[in-house]
Amino acid sequence: MKKILNGLFYVLQLLLLIISFAGTLYVILQMNARLEKNFMENFNVFIPFLLLFVLLIINIFANQKSVKDNLFYNITSTLSFTTIIIVALRAILDNNLILHNVTTYQIDFTYFANFLPFLKILLYGLSIANVLLMFHLKESTSKTNTKDLK
Amino acid sequence: MKKFIVDYIHIIAMTLTGLLFGLSFFLLFLNFYHVKEVSYSYTPSESSSITYEKMLSRINTIQNNASVYNQSNYQGSEDAYEMLGIQSKLNNCVKKYQEENLKKLFSKKSYLAKDVFELLNYYQNNILNGCVVLQMYNLVDTDQSTYKSDQLKKVAPFLKLEIDSLLNNGLSYVRSNLKNNDIYYFSNDDSKNTVFELTRDSYQEVLSNYTKTLDFLETFSTWYKDIVLGG
Numbered sequence: 498m499k500k501i502l503n504g505l506f507y508v509l510q511l512l513l514l515i516i517s518f519a520g521t522l523y524v525i526l527q528m529n530a531r532l533e534k535n536f537m538e539n540f541n542v543f544i545p546f547l548l549l550f551v552l553l554i555i556n557i558f559a560n561q562k563s564v565k566d567n568l569f570y571n572i573t574s575t576l577s578f579t580t581i582i583i584v585a586l587r588a589i590l591d592n593n594l595i596l597h598n599v600t601t602y603q604i605d606f607t608y609f610a611n612f613l614p615f616l617k618i619l620l621y622g623l624s625i626a627n628v629l630l631m632f633h634l635k636e637s638t639s640k641t642n643t644k645d646l647k
Numbered sequence: 648m649k650k651f652i653v654d655y656i657h658i659i660a661m662t663l664t665g666l667l668f669g670l671s672f673f674l675l676f677l678n679f680y681h682v683k684e685v686s687y688s689y690t691p692s693e694s695s696s697i698t699y700e701k702m703l704s705r706i707n708t709i710q711n712n713a714s715v716y717n718q719s720n721y722q723g724s725e726d727a728y729e730m731l732g733i734q735s736k737l738n739n740c741v742k743k744y745q746e747e748n749l750k751k752l753f754s755k756k757s758y759l760a761k762d763v764f765e766l767l768n769y770y771q772n773n774i775l776n777g778c779v780v781l782q783m784y785n786l787v788d789t790d791q792s793t794y795k796s797d798q799l800k801k802v803a804p805f806l807k808l809e810i811d812s813l814l815n816n817g818l819s820y821v822r823s824n825l826k827n828n829d830i831y832y833f834s835n836d837d838s839k840n841t842v843f844e845l846t847r848d849s850y851q852e853v854l855s856n857y858t859k860t861l862d863f864l865e866t867f868s869t870w871y872k873d874i875v876l877g878g
Contacts, residue, residue: 573664577671583678593685594829595764608829615674622667629660632653 499568506571511553513578518546520585521616528606542613545620552627563633570623570630577619584612681831689847690757697854699753705861706744712868713737716875723875729796730875733786737868740778744861749773763849764825767818770853774860779813783867798874809863816856821849 525539556564564570588609591597597605691698716734721727743749752766786794787807828845 567664569661569668570664573668573671576675577667580671580675580678583675587678587682591682591685593682593759593761595761595826596829598761598764599826605829611830612674615670619667619671622663622670626660626663626667629656629663632656 503566503568503571506568506575507565510571510574510578513575513582514546514550514553517578517581517585518543518550520582520589521546524585524588524604524606524609527602527604528609531600531602531606542616545617545624548624549620549627552624556627556631561631564627564630567630570626573626574623577623581612581616581619584609584616677831677833680833684831684834685760685828687846688757688759689763689844689850691850697858699750702744702857702861705865706741709737709861709864709868710741712865712872713741715872721875723877725796725798725874729794729799732794733799733871736782736786737864737871739782740774740864743773743778746773758846758850760825760828760846760849763846763853764822767822767825767849767853770856770860771818771822774857775813778864779810779860783863784810802870806863806867809866813856813860813863816859817852818856821852825849 521542525542526536528534529536529539555561587594588597588605589603591605591608594605594608596607597603600606713734716730718727718731721730723730749769752762752769755762758766783806786799787803787810824843824845
């Protein structure tokens with residue numbers, strides 16, 4: 498059961514990471530178009546996305562089970578990306594936000610901009626947790642230790 | 648020692664993950680709560696003291712007061728063109744209250760925050776700027792006014808006070824609050840009742856400004872009627 502859940506959340510987090518990145522990119526590009534700003538000025542928003550993406554790629558290729566099989570980490574990642582997606586969707590679709598109707602872009606940029614610090618905290622936090630979870634003792638070592646103890 | 652350090656790092660990683668779980672859980676549910684908050688609609692009571700129907704009956708009174716002046720048979724001492732000018736200003740103001748857009752806005756059974764914002768925009772653009780500033784202010788501005796009527800000059804200071812109070816309304820506060828409805832927070836019924844319930848209180852504030860302007864126009868039209876009939 499735990500294995501199925503783990504696999505489910507692991508795949509889900511990868512999918513949601515891509516969707517949340519796309520949502521954020523869309524809002525930021527519209528925001529830049531409105532303010533006539535260069536994309537590079539907001540590039541720092543995407544650094545944590547790229548960092549986390551690289552770490553997840555490393556997890557896959559290095560087959561790091563300590564991260565991949567950590568159900569709690571996978572659930573937290575899924576929840577964090579879901580939050581980012583919901584905020585991006587609300588900025589784009591929620592008509593009840595007054596500023597959504599005021600600008601001709603039909604996006605509430607202020608609402609999304611207010612969320613950016615939380616977005617960074619969540620993504621950098623997940624990256625740090627991912628790196629910390631990479632440290633683990635090899636199974637053979639721990640088994641030997643257990644045998645020794647017995 | 649190595650195992651101890653690795654275990655310690657693992658504890659830090661799980662603690663950090665736990666904190667992130669809490670934060671994202673909090674933000675997610677705060678957003679759900681906020682969706683519910685901003686989609687709140689206020690339904691005005693039908694027995695309310697201020698309704699558009701009641702406003703319309705007062706608008707008719709203003710229209711009737713303005714219509715007493717007839718240039719072809721006016722025998723009074725006031726300048727006929729000035730009287731015509733005032734009549735035209737009053738009629739222009741009345742038209743602002745009778746426009747289809749405003750009727751549509753007031754025909755709603757319940758109001759979302761964005762509807763109140765539209766009502767507010769209409770009031771500031773059409774009633775306050777289009778009527779009070781563009782039409783009425785010129786009458787009472789003693790330095791700039793082209794109106795020489797002695798009767799008007801006598802009441803001008805009082806009318807100016809009224810206009811100033813209409814211009815110094817609290818709507819900028821209401822406007823900024825409505826525009827900031829994308830800032831999310833947890834509120835409760837107590838704070839809504841005692842402090843400021845965004846949709847309901849903004850609606851009441853905007854509506855009271857509509858009627859204040861109508862009070863002013865009604866008083867002014869009554870003065871106009873008295874001058875035309877008495878002069």
